Amino acid sequence: MTAHWPTVTIVGAGLIGGSAGLALASRRLADRIIGVGRSEASLAAAQERGAVTETTTDLAAGVAAADLVLVATRVGMIPSLLEQIDAAIRPDTLITDAGSTKASIVAAWDQQHRRGRFVGSHPLAGSHQRGPQAAAADLFEGRLTVLTPTPTTPPADCEAIAAFWSALGAEVLELPPAEHDRLLAAASHAPHVIAAALAAATPAAARRLTAGGWRDTTRIAAGDPELWADILLDNAAAIASQLEQVTATTDHLRAAIEAGDRAALIRLLTHAKESRDALGS
Amino acid sequence: MTAHWPTVTIVGAGLIGGSAGLALASRRLADRIIGVGRSEASLAAAQERGAVTETTTDLAAGVAAADLVLVATRVGMIPSLLEQIDAAIRPDTLITDAGSTKASIVAAWDQQHRRGRFVGSHPLAGSHQRGPQAAAADLFEGRLTVLTPTPTTPPADCEAIAAFWSALGAEVLELPPAEHDRLLAAASHAPHVIAAALAAATPAAARRLTAGGWRDTTRIAAGDPELWADILLDNAAAIASQLEQVTATTDHLRAAIEAGDRAALIRLLTHAKESRDALGS
Numbered sequence: 001m002t003a004h005w006p007t008v009t010i011v012g013a014g015l016i017g018g019s020a021g022l023a024l025a026s027r028r029l030a031d032r033i034i035g036v037g038r039s040e041a042s043l044a045a046a047q048e049r050g051a052v053t054e055t056t057t058d059l060a061a062g063v064a065a066a067d068l069v070l071v072a073t074r075v076g077m078i079p080s081l082l083e084q085i086d087a088a089i090r091p092d093t094l095i096t097d098a099g100s101t102k103a104s105i106v107a108a109w110d111q112q113h114r115r116g117r118f119v120g121s122h123p124l125a126g127s128h129q130r131g132p133q134a135a136a137a138d139l140f141e142g143r144l145t146v147l148t149p150t151p152t153t154p155p156a157d158c159e160a161i162a163a164f165w166s167a168l169g170a171e172v173l174e175l176p177p178a179e180h181d182r183l184l185a186a187a188s189h190a191p192h193v194i195a196a197a198l199a200a201a202t203p204a205a206a207r208r209l210t211a212g213g214w215r216d217t218t219r220i221a222a223g224d225p226e227l228w229a230d231i232l233l234d235n236a237a238a239i240a241s242q243l244e245q246v247t248a249t250t251d252h253l254r255a256a257i258e259a260g261d262r263a264a265l266i267r268l269l270t271h272a273k274e275s276r277d278a279l280g281s
Numbered sequence: 282m283t284a285h286w287p288t289v290t291i292v293g294a295g296l297i298g299g300s301a302g303l304a305l306a307s308r309r310l311a312d313r314i315i316g317v318g319r320s321e322a323s324l325a326a327a328q329e330r331g332a333v334t335e336t337t338t339d340l341a342a343g344v345a346a347a348d349l350v351l352v353a354t355r356v357g358m359i360p361s362l363l364e365q366i367d368a369a370i371r372p373d374t375l376i377t378d379a380g381s382t383k384a385s386i387v388a389a390w391d392q393q394h395r396r397g398r399f400v401g402s403h404p405l406a407g408s409h410q411r412g413p414q415a416a417a418a419d420l421f422e423g424r425l426t427v428l429t430p431t432p433t434t435p436p437a438d439c440e441a442i443a444a445f446w447s448a449l450g451a452e453v454l455e456l457p458p459a460e461h462d463r464l465l466a467a468a469s470h471a472p473h474v475i476a477a478a479l480a481a482a483t484p485a486a487a488r489r490l491t492a493g494g495w496r497d498t499t500r501i502a503a504g505d506p507e508l509w510a511d512i513l514l515d516n517a518a519a520i521a522s523q524l525e526q527v528t529a530t531t532d533h534l535r536a537a538i539e540a541g542d543r544a545a546l547i548r549l550l551t552h553a554k555e556s557r558d559a560l561g562s
Contacts, residue, residue: 124492144490173489186487191479191498193538196553197530198475201523206467207559208454209425211405213501214560217472220494221557225550229543236538242482243535247528249478254524257474257517262510269506272477276502278488279495 013046017072018135021051036062141169185238294327298353299416302332317343341369422450466519
């Protein structure tokens with residue numbers, strides 16, 4: 001698999017798209033990197049940073065010459081963008097996305113015969129920061145990117161998209177779309193809801209007494225509400241189910257605290273510590 | 282208020298006690314810094330780091346010459362240590378502690394007439410790390426230390442202990458002990474329980490899909506279970522009440538997600554973001 005694409009188009013040159021552009025440029029993996037977006041100011045910022053070599057707000061024009069298209073917008077916009085992109089590309093153009101949910105995006109693509117070759121992706125490299133200003137050429141280095149092929153995805157397409165993310169420095173893992181969404185509910189989406197609940201439930205009077213623990217635990221609650229509403233609504237069932245697990249575990253801890261049951265509390269805290277320690281700092 | 286104490290004794294030279302010793306030493310605020318503990322290895326590590334100038338495992342001997350005693354052990358040990366310290370010190374020796382809860386510690390001290398002058402303290406500078414190895418001379422710089430005098434605490438004692446923490450670089454705030462505990466339940470103790478519940482409820486299969494968000498949100502779950510059990514059991518009622526608030530807020534978010542109510546979800550996420558943004562990164 002040759003890791004070079006004459007023309008890569010990035011639709012949505014924010015944190016993820018901009019970082020992909022910077023990684024492509026710094027590793028000399030593409031000759032042209034076309035940034036497509038709605039905001040000329042944001043596109044100009046991406047070009048200023050060197051994340052794209054040219055920009056346009058015209059989606060059809062931006063993807064017409066592409067060998068590979070990366071859609072790195074909010075989750076809710078991806079299905080209709082894929083529809084428009086597919087109508088404008090050369091046949092057999094490779095397409096992928098960077099959405100945090102996968103089942104509905106992949107299902108929307110699979111609804112009809114397509115000209116392009118799509119494999120869903122999710123680079124696990126989000127942040128509470130946003131925009132091309134926050135982009136970094138090494139954002140994907142050593143991070144996991146999940147590919148979500150279906151039983152009908154040609155293996156060569158999957159290999160081509162895997163080669164793209166590998167070339168950006170990522171480790172690649174394949175999962176069925178529904179399995180991806182179920183696991184991400186536990187690894188990312190439910191934690192986001194919990195962090196938001198914790199931040200929202202903290203009385204203003206307690207804020208000046210917060211320290212590193214509160215700041216770490218609630219950091220992702222600073223994420224963009226629109227972006228996260230897309231993700232949470234798109235993976236509702238799996239997230240609701242995981243939130244039930246977290247609430248049940250919280251209730252167990254609370255019961256031990258209220259009962260003064262030190263042995264049970266130590267057992268629960270030790271289990272939590274083991275789970276946390278398995279991941280490193 | 283002169284910021285110099287000929288002899289300071291630190292009982293428990295771990296993260297907090299060791300950092301206080303390093304700050305005293307680097308700012309030349311004491312001639313002798315006596316480290317008292319149960320573990321000779323840990324005391325040797327504290328002395329090796331320069332956090333104390335001499336060490337002993339004999340509490341009575343270690344505090345006999347002190348002008349000021351700082352008790353920086355686990356919360357559960359503090360009341361009985363204060364009892365023993367009070368029996369061994371010179372009359373009128375200043376004593377403070379660094380416990381994360383205050384009401385029960387202050388109440389235990391106030392139960393009888395004492396020889397020493399005690400004011401409860403809580404430097405908001407904890408960490409999931411432990412021991413003298415994690416200590417740092419600048420741990421308290423720019424951080425808040427809460428003092429919890431009672432109506433019978435002589436103002437001069439409170440000023441003396443405030444001068445101690447200020448000399449280490451901390452900002453000082455006074456609160457009644459019960460008010461401290463109520464606010465800390467929201468700012469620190471309930472977040473710890475929530476982080477532990479999140480870590481414990483994450484299935485092993487989802488662990489390899491976790492990224493920065495999960496790691497931030499669960500970081501404090503790596504804290505020492507014994508140390509945290511002391512804190513949680515000592516402030517049970519306030520923590521249980523705050524956990525109810527967090528669970529209720531989580532339920533609101535879950536209901537909006539399950540109902541597909543985007544407007545309500547955006548409202549809740551925006552409120553959470555505003556609360557988080559008020560604190561900075």
